[in-house]
Amino acid sequence: MAISNNRLLRLxxxxxxxxxxxxxxxxxxxxxxxxxxxIRRVLQxxxxxxxxxxxxxxxFGPGNRDALHNARALLGVERRNRLPxxxxxxxxxxxxxxxxxxxxxxxxxxxxxxxxxxxxxxRGP
Numbered sequence: 001m002a003i004s005n006n007r008l009l010r011l012x013x014x015x016x017x018x019x020x021x022x023x024x025x026x027x028x029x030x031x032x033x034x035x036x037x038x039i040r041r042v043l044q045x046x047x048x049x050x051x052x053x054x055x056x057x058x059x060f061g062p063g064n065r066d067a068l069h070n071a072r073a074l075l076g077v078e079r080r081n082r083l084p085x086x087x088x089x090x091x092x093x094x095x096x097x098x099x100x101x102x103x104x105x106x107x108x109x110x111x112x113x114x115x116x117x118x119x120x121x122x123r124g125p
Contacts, residue, residue: 011035075113 009030010017016038019030033041052058059068072079098107 011038077111077113 007018007020008016009019010032014035015032016035017030017032018038019028021028047053058064059071098109099105100107
């Protein structure tokens with residue numbers, strides 16, 4: 001949750017006072033907002049029961065490395081090794097004509113997935 005109990009300082013007279021860490025400076029300022037704004041800030045970070053963070057669950061979750069490896073094997077995709085910093089290519093060749101329809105920036109082709117085996121569909125609960 002964005003505003004945990006230990007950051008909550010006061011709730012009185014229709015206002016909420018809490019402390020937070022400024023991402024730019026690292027300082028911990030105190031802020032007071034009206035009750036409606038305070039509740040809106042808290043509720044922005046509440047997920048519905050059926051929604052989970054990708055980093056907490058699913059193939060990319062820390063406890064599912066084997067499942068991710070198996071999925072990559074079934075799809076025929078090898079894990080890419082990261083280049084050390086300072087060893088990045090000067091330019092990546094682009095296909096002409098692949099541009100974003102909204103901003104007209106070049107849309108690079110990262111990878112092409114080709115089916116290697118039929119993977120059964122997962123039926124939801």
